[in-house]
Amino acid sequence: MRSTSFDFTPLLPAELPAxxxxxTGSPRYNITGGNNDPDHVPxxxxxxxxxxxxxREGRSLATYGLASGPQGYRPLxxxxxxxxxxxxxxTCTFDDILLVSGxxxxxxxxxxxxxxxxxxxxxxxxxxxxALTRLARLGIxxxxxxxxxxxxxxxxxxxxLADLKRRAIRPKYIYTIPTVQNPTGxxxxxxxxxxxxxxxxxxxxxxxxxxxxxxxxxxxxxxxAIYATSKSGGVIHIGSFSKSIAPALRVGYIVAGWxxxxxxxxxxxxxxxxxxxxxxxxxxxxxxxxxxxxALTRGLRSKLETLMEALNEHFGTAAEFDDPKGxxxxxxKLPDAVETLKLFPSALAAGVAINPGPxxxxxxxxxxxxxxxCFASPSKEEIRRGVAxxxxxxxxxxxxxxxxxNVERRAGA
Amino acid sequence: MRSTSFDFTPLLPAELPAxxxxxTGSPRYNITGGNNDPDHVPxxxxxxxxxxxxxREGRSLATYGLASGPQGYRPLxxxxxxxxxxxxxxTCTFDDILLVSGxxxxxxxxxxxxxxxxxxxxxxxxxxxxALTRLARLGIxxxxxxxxxxxxxxxxxxxxLADLKRRAIRPKYIYTIPTVQNPTGxxxxxxxxxxxxxxxxxxxxxxxxxxxxxxxxxxxxxxxAIYATSKSGGVIHIGSFSKSIAPALRVGYIVAGWxxxxxxxxxxxxxxxxxxxxxxxxxxxxxxxxxxxxALTRGLRSKLETLMEALNEHFGTAAEFDDPKGxxxxxxKLPDAVETLKLFPSALAAGVAINPGPxxxxxxxxxxxxxxxCFASPSKEEIRRGVAxxxxxxxxxxxxxxxxxNVERRAGA
Numbered sequence: 001m002r003s004t005s006f007d008f009t010p011l012l013p014a015e016l017p018a019x020x021x022x023x024t025g026s027p028r029y030n031i032t033g034g035n036n037d038p039d040h041v042p043x044x045x046x047x048x049x050x051x052x053x054x055x056r057e058g059r060s061l062a063t064y065g066l067a068s069g070p071q072g073y074r075p076l077x078x079x080x081x082x083x084x085x086x087x088x089x090x091t092c093t094f095d096d097i098l099l100v101s102g103x104x105x106x107x108x109x110x111x112x113x114x115x116x117x118x119x120x121x122x123x124x125x126x127x128x129x130x131a132l133t134r135l136a137r138l139g140i141x142x143x144x145x146x147x148x149x150x151x152x153x154x155x156x157x158x159x160x161l162a163d164l165k166r167r168a169i170r171p172k173y174i175y176t177i178p179t180v181q182n183p184t185g186x187x188x189x190x191x192x193x194x195x196x197x198x199x200x201x202x203x204x205x206x207x208x209x210x211x212x213x214x215x216x217x218x219x220x221x222x223x224x225a226i227y228a229t230s231k232s233g234g235v236i237h238i239g240s241f242s243k244s245i246a247p248a249l250r251v252g253y254i255v256a257g258w259x260x261x262x263x264x265x266x267x268x269x270x271x272x273x274x275x276x277x278x279x280x281x282x283x284x285x286x287x288x289x290x291x292x293x294x295a296l297t298r299g300l301r302s303k304l305e306t307l308m309e310a311l312n313e314h315f316g317t318a319a320e321f322d323d324p325k326g327x328x329x330x331x332x333k334l335p336d337a338v339e340t341l342k343l344f345p346s347a348l349a350a351g352v353a354i355n356p357g358p359x360x361x362x363x364x365x366x367x368x369x370x371x372x373x374c375f376a377s378p379s380k381e382e383i384r385r386g387v388a389x390x391x392x393x394x395x396x397x398x399x400x401x402x403x404x405x406n407v408e409r410r411a412g413a
Numbered sequence: 414m415r416s417t418s419f420d421f422t423p424l425l426p427a428e429l430p431a432x433x434x435x436x437t438g439s440p441r442y443n444i445t446g447g448n449n450d451p452d453h454v455p456x457x458x459x460x461x462x463x464x465x466x467x468x469r470e471g472r473s474l475a476t477y478g479l480a481s482g483p484q485g486y487r488p489l490x491x492x493x494x495x496x497x498x499x500x501x502x503x504t505c506t507f508d509d510i511l512l513v514s515g516x517x518x519x520x521x522x523x524x525x526x527x528x529x530x531x532x533x534x535x536x537x538x539x540x541x542x543x544a545l546t547r548l549a550r551l552g553i554x555x556x557x558x559x560x561x562x563x564x565x566x567x568x569x570x571x572x573x574l575a576d577l578k579r580r581a582i583r584p585k586y587i588y589t590i591p592t593v594q595n596p597t598g599x600x601x602x603x604x605x606x607x608x609x610x611x612x613x614x615x616x617x618x619x620x621x622x623x624x625x626x627x628x629x630x631x632x633x634x635x636x637x638a639i640y641a642t643s644k645s646g647g648v649i650h651i652g653s654f655s656k657s658i659a660p661a662l663r664v665g666y667i668v669a670g671w672x673x674x675x676x677x678x679x680x681x682x683x684x685x686x687x688x689x690x691x692x693x694x695x696x697x698x699x700x701x702x703x704x705x706x707x708a709l710t711r712g713l714r715s716k717l718e719t720l721m722e723a724l725n726e727h728f729g730t731a732a733e734f735d736d737p738k739g740x741x742x743x744x745x746k747l748p749d750a751v752e753t754l755k756l757f758p759s760a761l762a763a764g765v766a767i768n769p770g771p772x773x774x775x776x777x778x779x780x781x782x783x784x785x786x787c788f789a790s791p792s793k794e795e796i797r798r799g800v801a802x803x804x805x806x807x808x809x810x811x812x813x814x815x816x817x818x819n820v821e822r823r824a825g826a
Contacts, residue, residue, distance in 0.1 A: 006619065006647030008673055011585055013529035019675035022508075023482030034684075036475040043471035050463040050693075058456035061659035062449040062790060069436030095435075101514060104683050116426035134682070172424055206419065234419030246474035248688035260421055262432035269547070270517050271447075274687030275661035280463075377475060 028351035029386030035377035040296045049283035072099025076282035089224035101273040103212045103252035106238040109264040122174040126361045128182045144362030151188030154195040179214035183331040183372040185324025212240040217326035249277045306380040314391035318401035328376035338398045340371040441764035442799025448790035453709045462696035485512025489695035502637035514686040516625045516665035519651040522677040535587040539774045541595045557775030564601030567608040592627035596744040596785040598737025625653040630739035662690045719793040727804035731814035741789035751811045753784040
């Protein structure tokens with residue numbers, strides 16, 4: 001047993017985040033997080049890719065950056081340039097792409113290149129928790145723009161930009177997840193994308209486009225990326241392989257003009273992201289990506305249906321949601337009586353993990369009774385049981401769903 | 414051709430580092446950097462490991478952190494606990510280890526957990542450039558302690574600690590690379606390690622022990638880590654697989670008590686380091702590490718001899734250096750007339766990259782005529798030719814080595 005008499009406490013700087021808790025394993029029914037479907041990890045394909053690429057180029061692991069330099073493994077950047085052209089309408093070359101350690105490092109690099117404490121950014125009102133916690137730690141003011149079924153509302157954005165301008169505040173960027181928005185699952189329509197670009201240029205505020213879920217659309221019909229239709233170059237585009245292949249690989253990318261890419265590259269002082277993962281992804285994706293993704297999304301769609309059925313069965317009309325067009329999450333509104341921040345610990349004690357709405361929103365009042373449920377990772381059986389347990393906990397704690405609600409919805413279904 | 418009329422310049426925060434230059438390929442004779450020997454990447458072993466571990470556990474790539482939680486792949490932490498016991502005398506469990514994206518992320522996490530702008534730290538006078546540039550960017554004052562053939566000088570450290578105390582400055586840590594010091598190649602003897610611990614406890618200043626080269630000792634006789642002999646727990650220990658297996662994998666680790674590990678884990682907001690690399694390393698290293706490393710170090714020793722011979726041949730007595738006990742670099746003193754910061758661009762123009770001494774030291778006067786040469790990555794032929802070209806450039810620019818020096822040394826050899 002190691003004695004630890006040395007006291008580090010007086011040495012810690014102010015504003016350090018709270019220490020992490022010891023990890024004690026996953027909850028039994030984990031309906032949170034960006035985890036993917038284990039049945040759709042292309043294990044055989046990755047094994048074959050690893051063997052082929054290591055056999056051919058394994059010696060290059062002796063060199064930081066392989067033979068590709070600091071922007072990352074060139075064949076993966078070349079695959080991405082072709083894929084982004086085909087799927088998102090983006091015209092770029094491998095030279096416009098920086099490979100990073102997951103889209104979280106992309107967020108860190110964009111933030112480091114543009115933000116200083118006290119700055120203001122515009123985000124979607126309901127948005128990715130990881131973006132919000134980063135902005136809070138950096139001391140950034142966030143202005144949240146409401147969404148509807150077509151994504152960020154441009155009337156509200158125009159009003160916010162005008163209001164900020166009156167107050168002499170120039171926001172540093174407009175952060176959007178336009179394609180399968182997290183957590184609402186909406187896809188911004190093309191009219192709004194054009195209007196967003198117009199407003200961005202009018203006010204001189206760049207767009208930070210996070211397209212990391214854009215591969216996961218049920219009908220495969222992805223609109224052109226905002227980056228693709230920008231004429232001014234005022235867009236930074238990021239994406240990831242976490243959702244399309246596997247999150248634990250930690251490979252994402254940034255597409256930007258050299259003016260900003262050179263700034264972010266200077267801030268990326270990690271001597272490169274993991275090379276083996278880049279190599280294996282390039283080798284696997286070049287021949288297999290376009291056949292892999294539709295199989296994956298069919299599986300995800302089927303799990304989403306299980307989740308929606310389970311919610312209808314156990315919550316009835318008490319759970320309101322729109323059927324999303326893709327993705328791995330469902331944004332659910334419970335009755336106003338329910339506080340999901342309070343539901344969270346009770347549910348966890350019963351073995352069910354949920355994402356409470358206020359952690360995914362700039363507006364805790366709006367998000368008070370909302371929660372994000374993620375359906376990619378749990379099995380269908382776990383989804384059904386998890387939702388049943390969640391409904392029981394919610395009923396005990398908040399009196400909803402009333403039992404009658406089930407009957408109403410099931411009768412009408 | 415993409416027009417980029419959008420001007421990001423007014424949005425950039427103050428104190429942003431200069432933009433990166435476009436990468437234009439490696440110099441012909443690259444005698445710099447932490448790159449390893451491509452002939453000693455265990456390609457076959459890594460292929461077999463990738464197949465075995467993916468076949469068995471590939472589905473877990475669908476989950477952030479695999480089934481191991483946020484500290485990293487558990488079998489790799491278990492391998493490390495056993496290895497650190499065997500090689501470094503460290504008693505710890507997998508729970509005391511945090512896997513990170515190379516030792517650079519370890520530096521970032523230790524710094525983030527302990528440092529605030531204006532703080533002071535103690536470092537070895539000649540030390541790792543990546544540590545110095547990080548400290549400079551964070552606005553930290555560094556106090557450099559001279560080294561001799563046995564590592565950091567404890568008389569100088571005691572004097573520096575007393576002096577700082579008189580000025581009411583408590584340094585946040587003492588950073589040391591005790592085992593195959595970068596760039597001097599020295600190994601701190603055990604008496605000094607004990608004295609360092611005593612001073613650390615007397616002044617309440619923790620030790621930050623960077624042992625990332627410690628596997629690469631020619632005779633394999635590694636002294637117990639400082640972490641191993643600390644009774645107070647005031648040591649943070651970091652290491653890496655970059656030097657023992659391959660740098661492009663980007664896998665390092667931190668060993669620390671939970672008080673500090675929980676702080677660093679809270680700051681590691683990257684959703685885990687690359688899992689495939691952790692899996693493949695664990696699978697490969699558990700059976701093969703102890704046979705791989707001696708073969709690697711034999712190869713490195715042989716390249717070092719080529720480098721020393723080439724320096725003797727082309728620089729003669731003008732190049733002074735100690736024969737290091739391990740590692741991948743040689744710290745070379747040239748005559749006082751030579752400024753290595755000026756030699757650097759001329760040499761690069763001739764196709765030879767060197768590390769100029771002042772980038773690896775807190776004392777630019779002391780390091781003015783010194784340079785770091787790295788011998789692991791270039792072939793023996795490249796080492797020989799690179800040193801010959803370097804000597805030519807140096808002679809043209811600074812008048813040394815004089816031709817006579819060669820003859821003297823060769824006659825005496």
